[in-house]
Amino acid sequence: MSVTGLEFAGQETAASEGALDAGAAKVEGRSQWQLTWRRLRQDKVAMAALVVIGIMILLALLAPAFASLTHHPPNVAFPNTGEDAAGNPVGPGTAGFWLGTDGTGRDLFVRILYGARISLFVGFVTTAIGAVAGVAVGLMAGYFGGVVDTVLARFTDAVLAFPYVVLALALAVVLGPSLTVIMGVIAFFSWAAIARIVRGQTLSIKEKEYIEAARSLGAGPFRIMIFDILPNLLAPVLVLATLYIPTAVVFEATLSYLGLGIQPPVASWGNIMSDAQNFYQTSWWYVVFPALALLITTLAFNLLGDGIRDAMDPRTERVFAAGRGRRKRRGKRQVLADGQSEVSHVAPYVPPAEGS
Amino acid sequence: MAILGFLIRRILTGIVVVWLVATGAFFLFFARPVDTVAHQLAGHAATPQVINLVIRNLGLDQPIMVQYWHFLDGLLHGNLGYSYFNQEPVDTMLKQDLPPTASLVFGGVVLWLVAGLTVGIISATRARSLFDRFSNVAVLIGLSMPVFVIGELLILVVFVPLNQHGFTWIQTGYSGPSNGLGVWTGHMILPWITLAAVQAAVYTRLSRGQLLDTLGEDYIRTARAKGLSERRVIFRHGVRAALTPVVSQLGVDVGQLLGGVVVVEAVFGLGGLGQVSVQAIDTDNLPVIIGFVIIAAAFVVVANIIVDLVYALLDPRVRIA
Numbered sequence: 096m097s098v099t100g101l102e103f104a105g106q107e108t109a110a111s112e113g114a115l116d117a118g119a120a121k122v123e124g125r126s127q128w129q130l131t132w133r134r135l136r137q138d139k140v141a142m143a144a145l146v147v148i149g150i151m152i153l154l155a156l157l158a159p160a161f162a163s164l165t166h167h168p169p170n171v172a173f174p175n176t177g178e179d180a181a182g183n184p185v186g187p188g189t190a191g192f193w194l195g196t197d198g199t200g201r202d203l204f205v206r207i208l209y210g211a212r213i214s215l216f217v218g219f220v221t222t223a224i225g226a227v228a229g230v231a232v233g234l235m236a237g238y239f240g241g242v243v244d245t246v247l248a249r250f251t252d253a254v255l256a257f258p259y260v261v262l263a264l265a266l267a268v269v270l271g272p273s274l275t276v277i278m279g280v281i282a283f284f285s286w287a288a289i290a291r292i293v294r295g296q297t298l299s300i301k302e303k304e305y306i307e308a309a310r311s312l313g314a315g316p317f318r319i320m321i322f323d324i325l326p327n328l329l330a331p332v333l334v335l336a337t338l339y340i341p342t343a344v345v346f347e348a349t350l351s352y353l354g355l356g357i358q359p360p361v362a363s364w365g366n367i368m369s370d371a372q373n374f375y376q377t378s379w380w381y382v383v384f385p386a387l388a389l390l391i392t393t394l395a396f397n398l399l400g401d402g403i404r405d406a407m408d409p410r411t412e413r414v415f416a417a418g419r420g421r422r423k424r425r426g427k428r429q430v431l432a433d434g435q436s437e438v439s440h441v442a443p444y445v446p447p448a449e450g451s
Numbered sequence: 452m453a454i455l456g457f458l459i460r461r462i463l464t465g466i467v468v469v470w471l472v473a474t475g476a477f478f479l480f481f482a483r484p485v486d487t488v489a490h491q492l493a494g495h496a497a498t499p500q501v502i503n504l505v506i507r508n509l510g511l512d513q514p515i516m517v518q519y520w521h522f523l524d525g526l527l528h529g530n531l532g533y534s535y536f537n538q539e540p541v542d543t544m545l546k547q548d549l550p551p552t553a554s555l556v557f558g559g560v561v562l563w564l565v566a567g568l569t570v571g572i573i574s575a576t577r578a579r580s581l582f583d584r585f586s587n588v589a590v591l592i593g594l595s596m597p598v599f600v601i602g603e604l605l606i607l608v609v610f611v612p613l614n615q616h617g618f619t620w621i622q623t624g625y626s627g628p629s630n631g632l633g634v635w636t637g638h639m640i641l642p643w644i645t646l647a648a649v650q651a652a653v654y655t656r657l658s659r660g661q662l663l664d665t666l667g668e669d670y671i672r673t674a675r676a677k678g679l680s681e682r683r684v685i686f687r688h689g690v691r692a693a694l695t696p697v698v699s700q701l702g703v704d705v706g707q708l709l710g711g712v713v714v715v716e717a718v719f720g721l722g723g724l725g726q727v728s729v730q731a732i733d734t735d736n737l738p739v740i741i742g743f744v745i746i747a748a749a750f751v752v753v754a755n756i757i758v759d760l761v762y763a764l765l766d767p768r769v770r771i772a
Contacts, residue, residue, distance in 0.1 A: 255703055255706075259706075259707070259710055260709065260710035260713045260714070260725075261709060261710070261713075261743070261744055261747045264713075264728055264729065264732060264740060264743075264744075265476060265479060265480070265740065265744060267732055269479055269480060341595060345597040348597055348599075348600075349597055349598065349599060349710075349714055352597075352599045352714070352717075353713070353714065353717055353729055354729070354733070355729075355732070365599075368599065368600070368603055371603070372603070375606060375607055375611050376611060376615075379607060382603050382604070382607050383604075383607070386600045386603060386604060389597060389600055390592075390595060390596060390600065393595035393596075393597075394591065394592065394595040397591060397594060397595050398591070
């Protein structure tokens, strides 16, 4: 990760054959973030995912607007227009219900949009909490080592191995299911994976000479951690965080599906699908549309996360130069493999340098 | 001998872990006011006298350390306490609900490992092939799918149409193997696929990546240069080395497996430990939930010991000591 911007700039202009003649004309130092963004923009899949996420966020923000446009508030049932003679939901496109209605004659489209508000809110907020907490724990464990490391690392392992549904069950009983409780549960499980990776990276970074230099200049441990080590960790943390958002979204949906999360009548993708269970025989849309919303969202975040990981990995640079895809996958996996080696019980196996 | 020492040490630490979890669960649940529990049990129109009676009958009026002592004492005798509602012992209740859960875990784990490893190995040995591309897309979708969505969709597109057309082998709900293996499989096949799908995706990605890395090693080239058959190179030299991270991942995933089990049981109405525990929450039946938490902890501990043993068998570099 410590390749300088100038080296990158040179390689890139050589690689993409004059397409970036502006870059060749005036050589300027580019930050790693600028480079990442340039490479990310060339990744069509990742950009498509980004657009999809943007649309999702927009739809979620505009949910009240759609509710007033269709004259269907999210929690109001329309027994006359929204249910057929047998009391079953009506299908998509009937009586102004774009995606049909749910079991009590409410507008499914509007409810899915309101569900998106909950899902995205939970996803972003818990991931942010988890990222901050994970970085703090990982930095401390990795930098201080010794007893601090042992205690924090064991605790991290314990959290990673703990069945989250069981803890959610327990807390739902004690505190009662609510948005705050499920966000607490999700955040509690979100930091551990990040902490583990950050700890591993910190262990290697703190041995570098520039850290020793900082220390000999009289910098305190927290200054070193925040100003010297942390900037080098932002890339892997950003990737992990992007990949954790869909996990948090799924997490919330699962808890709501089990009745331990968002409580009706507030709409959540999970509790909509839970209600839909009684209408399999008659109303496919009731199951399919919330499932699609969930799938599209998580898939988009996963694809974007993979894209960012590729764009941040200096090794992918050579891939573009060589125009071969197989190397790209190697580079992508390397980040994963580094993380995995923290899990394994033996000294991490170090892959040989590329070049065969 | 080394193995014996390892086992004894792991079992002892395992007991400590289970004790910690049990203690944590106990104090977590009993830290809340006893009145709420009693109110729930006694019904809406209960007089204060009735509520006091309920509290006394449940032993909730005793000091918390005394209650904790009774709880630990019972635990040592294999007694998990009694349900608040019908006074049935919790261990008998949970024992009755074990068969669906055990069936689900057994079949699901076998399916997920077989599917994940097979697809991963084929993908790695034929990297960039059509199969590999297809499996990569499938893995990505699998990773993005919540367990309950897969289950719901399977019910919608497999179970409902088949049964509407008179093909009734595939069923929801639970039927034990004693009713015939065919019936059992018919009831369990969708739950197995559901439980296995997400995890199989994780393991496909992991084993494919590991095997690709391993096959790029020098000693693989040496093995090929010696003239070994490709099958021998891949399985004896490649897969064996590539499997160790997969096995260690398995230890981490056991906890997540339990979460999946709870969800799958709810989707397919299997009964089982998870579903009973979720129901116990609605009724504030604390002893049942504590029992489930303890069993879950014990399961995770035992599974991790087994995983570590397998790990040592696979990788001679790991010493059990």
